[in-house]
Amino acid sequence: MRLLRAVSLSLFAVLMVIAPATAVTKSLSVAPMTLIVSPASDIMPMGIRVRGSVIYLYGGAAGTGNMDGVVRALDAKGATLWSTVLDSGGDEIVTAATLDAAGQLWLVGISSPSPASPSATSAPAPISVLNPDSVLLDPNAALRKDLTTLVLWNVDPAGNVVSRTGIDLERSFIARSIVATSDGVAIAGEIATTSGSAGFCLFAGRSGAFADLAIIGKSETEINSISRLGDNYLLVGSSTEKILGKPVIGKRDGILLTIAPDGKFLSVVRSSSATSSRSWRFATPSFFLGGDGITNGISEAVVTKFSAKLLPSWTARFPSAGPALVVDGPLLRYAVFPSTSTIKGIKGWNPSKAAVIALGLDSKGVAQAAFSAKSVATPIALGYSNQLGLVVLARSGQNTVSLFHALTR
Numbered sequence: 001m002r003l004l005r006a007v008s009l010s011l012f013a014v015l016m017v018i019a020p021a022t023a024v025t026k027s028l029s030v031a032p033m034t035l036i037v038s039p040a041s042d043i044m045p046m047g048i049r050v051r052g053s054v055i056y057l058y059g060g061a062a063g064t065g066n067m068d069g070v071v072r073a074l075d076a077k078g079a080t081l082w083s084t085v086l087d088s089g090g091d092e093i094v095t096a097a098t099l100d101a102a103g104q105l106w107l108v109g110i111s112s113p114s115p116a117s118p119s120a121t122s123a124p125a126p127i128s129v130l131n132p133d134s135v136l137l138d139p140n141a142a143l144r145k146d147l148t149t150l151v152l153w154n155v156d157p158a159g160n161v162v163s164r165t166g167i168d169l170e171r172s173f174i175a176r177s178i179v180a181t182s183d184g185v186a187i188a189g190e191i192a193t194t195s196g197s198a199g200f201c202l203f204a205g206r207s208g209a210f211a212d213l214a215i216i217g218k219s220e221t222e223i224n225s226i227s228r229l230g231d232n233y234l235l236v237g238s239s240t241e242k243i244l245g246k247p248v249i250g251k252r253d254g255i256l257l258t259i260a261p262d263g264k265f266l267s268v269v270r271s272s273s274a275t276s277s278r279s280w281r282f283a284t285p286s287f288f289l290g291g292d293g294i295t296n297g298i299s300e301a302v303v304t305k306f307s308a309k310l311l312p313s314w315t316a317r318f319p320s321a322g323p324a325l326v327v328d329g330p331l332l333r334y335a336v337f338p339s340t341s342t343i344k345g346i347k348g349w350n351p352s353k354a355a356v357i358a359l360g361l362d363s364k365g366v367a368q369a370a371f372s373a374k375s376v377a378t379p380i381a382l383g384y385s386n387q388l389g390l391v392v393l394a395r396s397g398q399n400t401v402s403l404f405h406a407l408t409r
Contacts, residue, residue: 029347030357033373033392033404037078043070045401048393049097049105050383054081055391055403058107060093061085069094069109071155076388078403082159092151096187100180104162105155108175108187110147111166150175152185152204165208173200177225179233181261188226188235191215199223199237201259214263217241223257225283230308232266233259236289238279244268252277254291256310269310278302281323288333290326293317301337305365314365318343321354327382327390329408332360332368334390336379346370353377356394360408371406 039045039057046059053076061070069086071094086092090112097107148169154162173191184205191200196219203211216223220240227234235257240248243255244265250272258266272278275295282290287306292299301320305313318324319341327334338354345367349357354377360369376394380401383391389407396402 027345027347028367028370030349030370030372031406033358033371033390033406035373036076036391036403036405037074038400038402039072039074039078043072044093045380045393046093046095047097047381048383048391048403049099050385050388050391051099051103052385053387055383055388056097056099056105057393057403058094058097063087067091067093069107069111069151069153071097071105071107071153071159073159074403084155084159084161086151086153086161086164088164091147094153095175096178096189098178098180098185103157105153105157106178106180106185107153107155108178108185109151109153110174111149111151112147148172150187150202152187152208154206163208165204165210167202167210169213176223179226179228181228186226186233188223190222190237193218195219197222199235199239199257201226201233201235201263203261203263212263214259214265216257216265217243220252221255222279224279224281227283227285227287229258229287232261234283234287234310235259236280236283236291238291243270246270248272250274250276250278252279254278254280256280256289256306258310267310271304271312279323282326284326284328284333286328286333288326288328290324290335290337292320292323292337299340301335301339303333303335303361303365305333305363316361316365322378325379325382327384329360329384329390330386332362332408334382334384334408335359335361336382336390336392338377338379356392358390358392358406360390369408371408373402373404376402376404 044060049056055074058071060067069092072083073081092111094107094109149166151166153164171192175189177188187202198215198217199221201214223235223237225236240252254271256269278293280289280291290303293302300317301324302317303324304315321338324335324337336358339357342350355374358371359367376396378395381393388405391405
């Protein structure tokens with residue numbers, strides 16, 4: 001089973017679509033990113049969210065005999081503004097986060113049962129499933145059988161926990177992405193089945209009431225990101241099986257799924273070629289997708305700009321040791337990946353080992369800016385604000401995690 005080798009597992013997915021091999025045609029020099037801070041070693045960071053001059057860092061931290069969820073607010077210099085431990089007495093870790101229009105944080109993660117009182121936390125709700133592919137879910141597949149509860153926290157801008165609710169999914173899972181909706185949040189990830197793993201989507205109201213769990217795939221499907229698509233939602237990931245009646249094209253296809261707020265799957269687009277493995281890992285609100293691909297043994301980071309009708313406008317591919325992370329800026333879209341080779345049009349870029357590079361791409365996919373942090377090898381998460389520019393959470397070969405930024409204006 002591919003699912004959940006560890007909570008911090010990064011799935012190295014693969015993807016390519018019909019397009020030029022690289023969109024870099026302008027000759028650019030690489031500017032260095034600026035180190036903000038190396039976060040305290042007591043936290044295992046899973047990601048960041050950025051708003052204004054504040055960086056919200058979330059993940060897990062060692063508690064007294066267990067793992068606690070944690071979220072911290074950092075200022076532009078990396079100083080801690082506040083730090084909130086999310087502990088109900090069991091093991092917990094935050095795996096994804098989003099900010100709503102009011103600046104409230106919504107955090108989702110994994111938890112084991114806790115002795116917390118009913119006044120402190122709602123009891124896990126019973127599960128109800130929407131299951132178009134007739135998936136048989138496996139209640140005995142968890143690496144730890146108690147880590148089956150999905151937990152949703154709401155934290156205000158001052159770091160106060162407004163609410164904590166949970167739902168027992170009754171099998172191992174990982175929530176990889178969360179997006180704010182008009183009346184709550186939508187959560188997406190991967191869940192164990194009797195024959196492997198499937199993707200899932202789960203809607204929750206602001207009160208903490210969960211809708212039916214929507215399952216897609218049966219044995220070899222993953223969902224990595226969710227974003228808004230008009231009145232509906234876009235799920236992206238990969239699969240080796242028939243989805244909504246559409247058969248596999250390549251060894252592993254990238255998939256783009258549209259889902260309605262009632263949990264009904266509306267359409268699927270497959271990205272593939274016969275000899276490739278591919279997957280989408282990230283998607284921005286402007287339908288800028290990032291992932292990676294392997295064709296004939298060659299690993300590449302891949303980005304594609306789609307229209308709101310999910311038609312590809314352009315694609316760029318780069319030799320890489322991992323997927324391309326993506327984020328929108330006001331003028332450019334940014335792709336960040338562990339580059340392993342020269343890049344056409346980038347002056348002096350020839351890393352001897354994987355090194356993080358950030359490319360700012362215009363509306364035609366042409367690079368207009370390049371930044372690097374050669375001391376680190378693996379990007380973990382991205383954010384962007386007008387005050388801080390591009391913010392990158394990345395890991396070095398020695399497993400040191402640092403925050404960098406590049407003022408792009």
